Amino acid sequence: MDLPLITDQHVEILLSDLLEQYGYDFTGYSKASLKRRIARLYSLDKALSFAEFRYKILDDQVYFKRFVEQITVNVTEMFRDPSFFRTLREDVLPKLGTYPFIRIWLAGCSTGEEAYSISIILKELNLLHKSLIYATDLNPTVLEKAGQSMFAMSQMKQYSENYILSGGKNDFSSYYTASYSLAKFNDDLKQKIIFSTHNLVSDHSFNEFQLILCRNVLIYFDRDLQHKVLDLFDSSLEDLGYLALGSKETIEFSRITPKYKRLAGQKIWRKVG
Structure with a gap:
């Protein structure tokens, strides 16, 4: 039937x-x-x-x-879109490295692959000790998984290739320990990540950040909600801070556009006021 x-x-x-x-x-x-x-x-x-x-x-x-x-959509991988992470590594994070402390908000972090990717880059730039990554998601189940810092070993070959294409120079396997079918990422990478529930639709700003990443989340929202969330990001971002979106997302046509200047070749904007 x-x-x-x-x-x-x-x-x-x-x-x-x-x-x-x-x-x-x-x-x-x-x-x-x-x-x-x-x-x-x-x-x-x-x-x-x-x-x-x-x-x-x-x-x-x-x-x-x-x-x-x-x-909720939970599709993610480490160093997804390697050219994006290369821009973070070479252009964005070194500029933020001049700050006494770096606060990063990763909105819609899903199972945490992106958070650990950023943590690895910060470590390689010797900035992890003075950084804090707030990784938030609506879904408590995926946050639970993210907090375990364990991912399938079958993904490591792809993640390693992404890492190298993003400008990584180390042996990627030095960042995790293999345990049967899982890769357990090193504890020092997680120490500077706070995983927490946050609803972009109804919750307010909770800090002032130098970098906000929200990639491939806005595409699932209608236009009004996109504008509302972009306003939230704008009010949460310091002057001269950076806002990074997914490859099919933009701040164009939104109220915040006049305050931002886009970095060449990437969906990353700097708040210039």
Whole structure:
């Protein structure tokens, strides 16, 4: 027997439930994208009816965590887009190295690969000791995984290649210990990372940063929410600080555009006032 389809009305009901019961505001997310992912989970878990599916999300904490994990996008890798990380290594972080202390916000950090990548570069530039990386995500399950600093050994070949292309000169395997099918990254890389939940939609600024990275998150938001989040980043960024977005994202056409100057070849802007 075919399952009844998830309708637009079902999606609206679930988004309202999430906001009322858990304080998770997904109302500004792309509806088509959310509907696709909710429908996939509904089909995958073979709920008998929408009512049962809805009840399970509201009543079962373990299933609620699964639901949030499935409808948020958690695709990431270490040194993803190596040319971006090369620009961080050669142009951005050395300039910030003149500061007495460097505060970095990595918004939408997922399972933490990007946070450890930045930590490695800071260590190689001898800046890690005076840096702090705030790595935040809406999803507590992925943050839990990020805090374990363990990634699949099967990914290490790709990560090592990305690292070298990003300007890394060391033996990448010196940063982790192999344990069966997992690579456990060295504790000193995690010491300067704070993993914490933060909802870009509803939470406020919590510090003043010299560098904010939010890559491949805004593409899942509608235009109004994109503007709201960019305003949040602007109010959280010091003058002469840097804002980095994903390859398909931009600050063009937003209210904050006049204050920023883009670095050649990358989706990185400097706040010039």
